[in-house]
Amino acid sequence: MKMGTIRQLLLLTDGCSNTGEDPGAMAAFALRQGITVNVIGIVDDSKSAEGLEEIESIARSGGGESRIVKARSLSETVVNVTRQAMTGTIYNIINQELRDILNEDTRVESLPPEKRGKIAEKVEDISEEAELKLLVLTDMSASMKLKLPAVKEALYDLSVSMQSRSGHSSFSLWTFPGKYSAAEERIGWTDNAKKLAESFPQLASGGITPTGPAIRQALTSFLDMERYDEKSI
Amino acid sequence: MKNRYEAMSGELLIGKWTGHKWRVEREIGRGENGIVYLVTGTIGQAALKFADSAAVASETNTLKSLERVRGASPGPFFIEADDVEKNGVIYPFYIMEYIDGLMLHTFMRNKKEEWSFILLLRLLDFLEPLHNSGKIMGDLKPENLIVSGPTHMIRAVDMGGITKQGRSVKEYTTLYDRASWHSGTREAEPAYDLFAASVLTITLVHKKEVQEADGQIERLIAIIESSPVLQLAAPILQQAISGHYNCAKTMKKELLICLSGKKTMKLRTRRKKSKSKKWPVVLVFFTFILMVFLLH
Ligand SMILES: Nc1ncnc2c1ncn2[C@@H]1O[C@H](COP(=O)(O)OP(=O)(O)O)[C@@H](O)[C@H]1O
Numbered sequence: 001m002k003m004g005t006i007r008q009l010l011l012l013t014d015g016c017s018n019t020g021e022d023p024g025a026m027a028a029f030a031l032r033q034g035i036t037v038n039v040i041g042i043v044d045d046s047k048s049a050e051g052l053e054e055i056e057s058i059a060r061s062g063g064g065e066s067r068i069v070k071a072r073s074l075s076e077t078v079v080n081v082t083r084q085a086m087t088g089t090i091y092n093i094i095n096q097e098l099r100d101i102l103n104e105d106t107r108v109e110s111l112p113p114e115k116r117g118k119i120a121e122k123v124e125d126i127s128e129e130a131e132l133k134l135l136v137l138t139d140m141s142a143s144m145k146l147k148l149p150a151v152k153e154a155l156y157d158l159s160v161s162m163q164s165r166s167g168h169s170s171f172s173l174w175t176f177p178g179k180y181s182a183a184e185e186r187i188g189w190t191d192n193a194k195k196l197a198e199s200f201p202q203l204a205s206g207g208i209t210p211t212g213p214a215i216r217q218a219l220t221s222f223l224d225m226e227r228y229d230e231k232s233i
Numbered sequence: 234m235k236n237r238y239e240a241m242s243g244e245l246l247i248g249k250w251t252g253h254k255w256r257v258e259r260e261i262g263r264g265e266n267g268i269v270y271l272v273t274g275t276i277g278q279a280a281l282k283f284a285d286s287a288a289v290a291s292e293t294n295t296l297k298s299l300e301r302v303r304g305a306s307p308g309p310f311f312i313e314a315d316d317v318e319k320n321g322v323i324y325p326f327y328i329m330e331y332i333d334g335l336m337l338h339t340f341m342r343n344k345k346e347e348w349s350f351i352l353l354l355r356l357l358d359f360l361e362p363l364h365n366s367g368k369i370m371g372d373l374k375p376e377n378l379i380v381s382g383p384t385h386m387i388r389a390v391d392m393g394g395i396t397k398q399g400r401s402v403k404e405y406t407t408l409y410d411r412a413s414w415h416s417g418t419r420e421a422e423p424a425y426d427l428f429a430a431s432v433l434t435i436t437l438v439h440k441k442e443v444q445e446a447d448g449q450i451e452r453l454i455a456i457i458e459s460s461p462v463l464q465l466a467a468p469i470l471q472q473a474i475s476g477h478y479n480c481a482k483t484m485k486k487e488l489l490i491c492l493s494g495k496k497t498m499k500l501r502t503r504r505k506k507s508k509s510k511k512w513p514v515v516l517v518f519f520t521f522i523l524m525v526f527l528l529h
Contacts, residue, residue: 076407083403087287109286109323112250113293113314116325120290128400160412164401164420 005131006089007035007222008064008082009215012074012151013139014042016054017211020182023054026215027062035222037062037215038085040078042071042147058211063092071150075157082134082158086127094119132162132169136196137183137218140175142206152200159193171196174218177205182213185221238283238317238324240270246281246326248315255281255328266393271331279312280331288393289314289325295392296329299366307363308389332388334381341375341437346462349437350492351385353466356430357485359387364423364481368395371402371421373429374409375437396421408443409433414450417476424479431473438462450474466491 009030017023027037039062041055052068059066065085069077091108098106108116138144138151155173162169170189173196178184187196240246246255255272262269267284284292296311309329317324334340341348356378363370370377372394378387389395394404402410402419409429411417416428432453436443439456446452457463457470469488478484 073407075413076405076410080404091287109316109325113290113316113325113327116286116290117294117297117314120287120294123287124291157407157413161401161419164418166400 005133006086006127007133008085008089009035009037009062009135009137009218009222010078010082011037011039011058011137011139011211011215012042012078012154013039013055013209013211014044014141014144014147015052015139015209017209019208019213020210021212021216023058023212023215024061026212026219027058027064030215030219031061031063033219033222035062035219036064036085036089038064038081039066040074040081041066041068042074042144042150043068044070054211064088071147074147074150075154078154078158079161082161083127086130086132087123090123090126090130094123128165129167131167132165133171133189133222134169135172135174135218135221137174137176137214139209139211140201140203140205141177141209142204145204148200148202148204152197152202155200156194156197159197162193169193172221173200174214174221175201175205176214176217177208177210178214178217179205181217182210183217185218189221237268238319238326239268240283246272246317248313249318249323250315251313253313253315255279257281261331264391269390272328274328276312278331279328280309281326281328283317283324283326286323286325289327292392293327295368295395296327298368299363299395305386306388307359308392308395332379332381332390334379334388337375337378337380337387337433338437340380346438349434349462350466350488352380352387352437353430353434354485354488355380355385355387356433357481357488359389360423360426360430360481361485363395364398364426367398369398369402369421369423369426370394370429371396371425372404372406372409373426373433374406375433398422407448408436411476413448414453414474415448416450416474422479423481424476427473427478427481427484428476430484431470434466434470435460435463 030037037058039055039059041052055068056066065081067077067081095107108119170191171193172189173187174183174185176183187199240257242257242259244257253274255274258271258273261271261280266288267282269280269282272279272281293311293314296308299306299308300310309332312328314327370389377389377391379390380387396403398421400421402421402425407413409432411425411428412419435456439460442456454471457467463470466488469491472478473484
């Protein structure tokens with residue numbers, strides 16, 4: 001089986017969007033473009049989880065994983081979610097192929113358990129070797145202020161994990177709300193995930209939380225890149 | 234997890250592929266990926282884990298590959314994988330040996346702190362065959378380990394982090410992860426687990442301090458140095474942290490020498506004259522102490 005690039009958008013946020021398009025709809029749009037959307041909700045130790053249903057629903061529409069964690073365990077969660085979502089993406093592709101080859105309803109689950117074991121082995125190899133493009137989209141609204149150091153640390157951590165992978169990975173960092181638009185690109189596509197951590201801005205920008213528009217805008221980054229890829233081939 | 238199957242005590246689960254029947258006794262535990270139940274079937278008691286199909290398949294592979302290590306397995310023996318189908322939805326699960334015992338931190342709760350060394354020895358016994366099979370544990374933490382049987386064998390109950398050597402560690406927990414302490418990569422190699430084993434041992438005695446050290450390796454080392462309990466094995470714990478060991482067996486050997494050596498040395502200086510005659514006695518004495526420890 002040929003495996004293209006795995007494309008993921010990872011949204012880090014601490015609450016509910018309050019302006020613009022529905023983020024779930026934008027996540028569904030991303031999924032149709034072959035981009036999986038994962039969401040990690042970061043909560044305070046004290047506060048109860050409110051407005052967090054949205055987090056799960058964005059991930060569900062985006063075909064990805066969602067987790068709600070305290071800032072303390074953000075690092076391991078970012079890495080684990082990225083890995084699991086990669087596995088998920090590969091399975092989706094396999095399911096698609098099965099449907100094409102066999103029939104409408106066939107999925108990996110329709111195969112006997114022994115066959116699934118063989119597939120799982122293959123999936124593991126692919127997820128180690130496949131090319132990964134990961135866009136991190138971080139909420140910088142005022143309430144995130146105290147969590148930003150944890151985000152920075154998590155990005156550093158992600159770079160360490162991705163370095164140990166044998167496949168090529170590239171990364172990009174976006175934050176929202178932007179100065180002049182819903183979101184802005186902070187670091188364009190780079191092989192060096194460390195750059196994301198090193199130049200991670202520590203200033204929250206306050207104000208609104210335009211999660212939906214931010215996702216829409218960040219997605220253009222994948223599309224631009226594709227155009228660029230085509231040209232370079 | 235997307236669609237969890239919540240089984241009830243007394244419920245009868247019927248495997249779609251094998252037709253085997255499993256009676257649910259109770260829930261044993263649940264984690265990020267699945268729910269584990271104690272069940273009885275025609276073969277007797279077993280543990281049943283519901284998880285998504287990818288996790289079931291991958292954990293099944295891991296369990297099977299561990300059994301190629303002859304004799305005892307570092308994890309539960311794999312029995313079979315199957316599905317429950319309810320209202321058109323498929324819920325994959327697998328059946329494994331039920332490991333009776335206490336989770337590592339529960340086990341330590343009413344034990345003397347010196348037990349942490351015995352557990353470290355057992356942990357190294359657990360890691361050695363695993364490493365020889367070309368894998369590492371990855372997510373080494375008390376919650377994933379069970380102390381079982383009269384000899385306090387340590388066995389793993391969560392296969393999620395087990396990774397082929399040379400790849401990047403599949404799953405980890407920051408507190409025990411050497412990369413989070415800025416002390417190495419996340420590449421799967423025996424030294425990765427031995428670092429975690431050392432931190433785990435320190436954590437068994439000084440959990441709070443380790444958490445507070447918050448990824449600063451100097452503070453971790455300071456905890457070892459200032460701890461009256463850990464003093465005994467300080468050089469070994471430190472060397473594991475600095476990545477000196479890449480073999481569980483070597484670390485175990487040096488730990489044993491270290492644990493016995495300290496005491497013999499003290500006695501030796503006190504009774505210089507009878508040194509040559511006394512030290513075998515001391516060694517026997519120490520082996521005895523160790524046996525008593527291991528057997529209790
Ligand atoms: N074979 C087993 N024997 C006894 N207890 C088990 C067994 N497998 C799992 N458990 C218990 O169930 C809990 C959850 O299982 P685990 O596999 O860790 O789930 P997850 O992968 O979702 O974290 C474990 O912490 C352990 O206490």
